Amino acid sequence: MERRSFLVSLFLIKVIIYWGGFWMVSSNCLDSERKALTTFRKALNDPSNLLSSWDDGSDCCKWRGITCHNMTGYVLKLDLHTYNGSYLDDGGLLDPAFSLSGGIDPALVELKHLQFLDLSFNGFNGTRIPDFLGSMKELRHLNLSWAGFGGTIPHQLGNLSHLISLRLSSDSLSAKNLWWLTSLPSLKYLRMSDVNLSMATHDWVHVMNMSPSLVELILPGCGLSYISPTLPSVNFTSLRVFYLSSNNFYSSIPNWIANISSLSYLDLRYSNFHGPVPYQFSQLPNLEELLLGGDANKLSANCSELLEGSWSRIKLLLLYLGNLYGEIPVSIGNMTSLESLYLSFDENTRGSIPRAITKFINLEILELYGYHMHVAIPDWLPELKNLRRLVLQDCMLLGPIPAVLLGGLSSLEYFDLSSNQLNGTIPTTLGQLSNLSFLDLSYNSLTGIVSESLFENLKNLNFLLLSSNPLVFDPHPDWAPPFQLYMISLTSSHLGPRFPPWLRTQKSIQMLDLSNSTISGIIPTWFWDLTSQLVSLNLSNNNISGQLPNILKLQSQANIDLSWNNFSGPIPCILNGATILDLSNNQFSGQIPPNFTSTLHDLEIFSAKGNQISGIIPSSIEEINSLTALDLSQNNISGIIPSRLGNCVALEALDLSKNRLSGGIPRSLGLLRRLQTLHLSNNALSGKIPLPLKKCPSLETLDLGYNNFSGHIPTWIGESFPALRIMRLRSNMFTGNIPPQLFNLASLQFLDVAQNFLSGSIPQSFENLMAMKNEQKINLFLTYGEMETTYNGKNFGLTETSYYMENLLVSMKGQMLEYTRTVSLVTCMDLSTNNLSGVIPEGLTSLLGLRVLNLSGNHLTGEIPDKIGKLTLLESLDFSKNQLSGKIPSRN
Structure with a gap:
């Protein structure tokens, strides 16, 4: 009894000493780690002063991007990722004005308890990933994606035996082999988008198959050209996310992929697979997203047979196959969990959409391409109350657009009925789609007058595509649209003769196509102030006259087509450059300016055919190294x-x-x-x-x-x-x-x-x-x-x-x-x-x-x-x- 009391007392003393020690330790970071971080920072270039807080006091636990243990003060997390704008998956918008660059100082290894390191979306300008990162053995999460690192991925990363997540996506990185990954027994999440794995293409599957803990394997755009047709045993027992898109396998889809029962997300698009789609995909019990195809005339499937599978949990199904044939079966209504359906059919397919599709009470996206129905738009489509995207492109739909269709799809954001055989007028109920952002009714036979009342409530509209319809646009001259458009395509419509004055209100426009739209006369001067934001401008095949401004401001790498008009006068200086510049079949005269090439270093296609240009061809044309097509024919040069x-x-x-x-x-x-x-x-x-x-x-x-x-x-x-x-x-x-x-x-x-x-x-x-x-x-x-x-x-x-x-x-x-x-x-x-x-x-x-x-x-x-x-x-x-x-x- 006394011995037991003594042991209990001893235990309590140890607990008091232990916890007392913690209470006595300051939550401030350790001096050695603060010094290591200071040294690390000195090697960095920080143009926007993102790390200004690192100069504020001595407690590095309060610095930007630093997370410490709340008891010991050890630095556990260093998150210095930067990005500008939204990004999806591993892609991003890198802005040098905000990103870090320079070098990675070895002092980083002094952070001996570091578990999380994120340097993604920075600009290290081809710097090699330091070998010494492999000695930071407490790391659980390492993210170096799109950070500007280049060269070969160091095999020393295989020493990080506790690593759970590894993200190395970059188009500047490569790997000679991937066997070092087999030394990471805890690895669950691996992302290597766009990394050059061509040298590892013959054994990558066997390496990954030795990592049964993998939950997520992301390898799109990696230059892989071989995939094992068979495996002795499939060890991907935990794999849920598998992305192999944009590779070059030139083979059939191995059946072992269709046997990974844990799969929830599978993306095999644009990887040159051919042959039939394995029927077993429809039997995968946990599959929620399947994306196949995108390569013309490669993969094939009988739509009726494939969609009659169980598909018990499928939420997203994308089949962009070169040969998807057969009708959509009525049994598709069994996909009660479906939220997004994308199907692109063979050009010879003919069928109708079964009404059973209305059972998809959660369906938000329905996109059908080339499903030749030869019927009117189904009147039951408004029953799909949750639709946000509806695309029925090149489906040989006939007749008018039902007013009830637009009146019932109040959640619609993306609406595409292009390349059909629709006629009649655009229903006024279109104006009820207050959430609509994208509208494409191009390449039909729609008629009638389009007035401002049609767009009265479309405040969110960003894309307006009504090309190749004999529509007459006749809004009031003082109309100020409620929307700000990014893209306008009204080619082969009746807009003229006056240049549309309402365009003056569009401050966000990036793509404008008014070709063959009966416009004549001189373009108002205010329009040329808009061109600095355009990446694409097409005013061809009109009767526009007058001169271009002496200084025509263009967006860098813009595509400009002013052909088949009556523009006259000299060719202007083009600021900020262009990628495509077509001035053909006008009345331009005078010489090509000697400094014409000074701002056109990205020009790829230039045509001034069919004008009255004289003088000589400037020798400075040699400065345009990117030029692929030059047409100066039918002039007086x-x-x-x-x-x-x-x-x-x-x-x-x-x-x-x-x-x-x-x-x-x-x-x-x-x-x-x-x-x-x-x-x-x-x-x-x-x-x-x-x-x-x-x-x-x-x-x-x-x-x-x-x-x-x-x-x-x-x-x-x-x-x-x-x-x-x-x-x-x-x-x-x-x-x-x-x-x-x-x-x-x-x-x-x-x-x-x-x-x-x-x-x-x-x-x-x-x-x-x-x-x-x-x-x-x-x-x-x-x-x-x-x-x-x-x-x-x-x-x-x-x-x-x-x-x-x-x-x-x-x-x-x-x-x-x-x-x-x-x-x-x-x-x-x-x-x-x-x-x-x-x-x-x-x-x-x-x-x-x-x-x-x-x-x-x-x-x-x-x-x-x-x-x-x-x-x-x-x-x-x-x-x-x-x-x-x-x-x-x-x-x-």
Whole structure:
């Protein structure tokens, strides 16, 4: 008894001493840790003084980003992440004015009890992740995502045996292997978005499969190209979140993924999976979100079969498959937990939406693309009271938009009925959708007058897309809209003739498309104050006149299209630059300003075609290293082609035709290794085709017609340009024979060497001219310098595409016909008006794909080949002005 009392007393004394010690310890941080943090801070650059509190007193526990143990004072948490604006998952908006940079001082290891370290969304400018972080063994959470770190991820991080969460997302980081992850037995959350894992692609699955504690595995955009088709055993017993989007697997979806019964969220979009979608996905008992597809014509599934599974807990289902076919089954109504449904169907699909979908009492998002219904909009849709997003795009919906539809969907924020066959007027009940932010009714046949009353209550509207409808916009001239729009697209509507005065109130607009909208006259001066905030402006195909301001302020990397108007005067200086600038088919005059390129370092596509521009091409054009398409055709430009143009190494399309250029082709054009189409016709150029041009292996079009070029046609053309489709040397002074090497070009479908001084016989070998031997049935719509721009954030991922379109003049039936969109279908051989002699080769009759054949104006003799009638596609045949004899063959 006494011994027990003694032990109890001893225990109480120890407890008193223990807790007393804690009471005596100050909650201030330890001096050693304060000094370590001070040293750590000195290595940082802090432009906005975010860490100003670190100078305030000696208690580092009160400093910004520091959390200490409330008893011991040990620093447990260091959170110095910075970001500007909202961010989703691992993406963010980094602002150098607010982010930390510099270096990471080793003094950080003195924080021996640190459990949480977050340096994400900073700007360490390629600094390597320090190896010494691997010695901070108390770390539970490490977040270095989008912090500007670069290079190889140090394997020493594998020493952090207590680590629970690791986030390293960055497009500047890479890993040679991932085996160090197997030393992290407690790891539950791993995010490595956009990290280059291409060197680890063959064993990454086996590494991850050795981490049974994983709950979240996020690996989108990692350059992975291999995924194990089978696993001896699936150890992902705890995995709930699995993201593999935007990789390049080029394989079928492994069945072992469909056997991870713990999965709640699975994203396999844009990863080049092909073949059928595993039916087992519909049987996963815990699956709440499934996102598949996004790669055209890859994954496939029978909609009826796939959706008839159990799907007991599914909340979000996204199937953007290349081939989703079959009807939506009535059994879809069993998905009672569904909140978001996205389905994109094969173009041949036809069906209707089963009314069973109204059982989704929690459904907030319904998006169907390409589900061809050929019926009116279902009148029961308003029963989906909670819908926030409704998209029925390209669904062949017929008839008017029911007024009751809009009146019943009072929660609607996003509404898209574009690319259907709707007619009638826009119901006035649209104005009742006070929450509406996005409206797209483009590409229908809606009619009527649109007045300000339609928008009276749409105070939250940010996107207005009504393009390609014969609507008449007629609001009151003094109308002040209740909304602030980010995007306006009213192309091919009736807006004019007056420039819309209500645009003056729109202070947030970023994208404006008023092309082909009957606007005429001069643009009011107030409009040019809005352009500084625009990232996209399209006023093409109107009748707008007047001059542009001397200084046109544009948003950096803006897309500007002012083509097909009546703008006149000089080309202005463009401030802040542009990515696409199309001034074609106007009345601009004067010279291209010498300093034109000074602020256009990001310019990729520039067209001033079809104006009255004179003077020379400024040599400063070389400063635009990003230029992929340059079109200055149909002007009055004189002088020589500047040799410095060869410094624009990104050029894919160069069109200087129909000007007054002289001199020769600069040898420096041979530096344009990406050049695909070259148009220099209708100038006064002379000399020979320079040998360095053979170093442009991607050339598909060579158009040098109507100049003064001389010498022999180089034989190397037939050897150096394997992709050559179009060769037009018409109306020059070339002499010598037609090189037989030209007939080795399998892609050659258009050969025009007419009106030269060529002699000798027509080459006999035609077997390699495959593009002329076969009918060209597929219109490839030849475009170059093509650029697709995606506007994220407020612009909901909307895209637009710009390019240089191939064009070609063809002599047919005595007239010159211009081809643009159908160039790839034109097959022609024109050898007319030369000094060719000999007979017409029999092998010519094997070119069954020819549509134009002209051998007139030569000295050909003999008979017309008997089999000429086999050329059944011919639209124009001319053998006149020769010395042919014999009878005209009958058609076979």
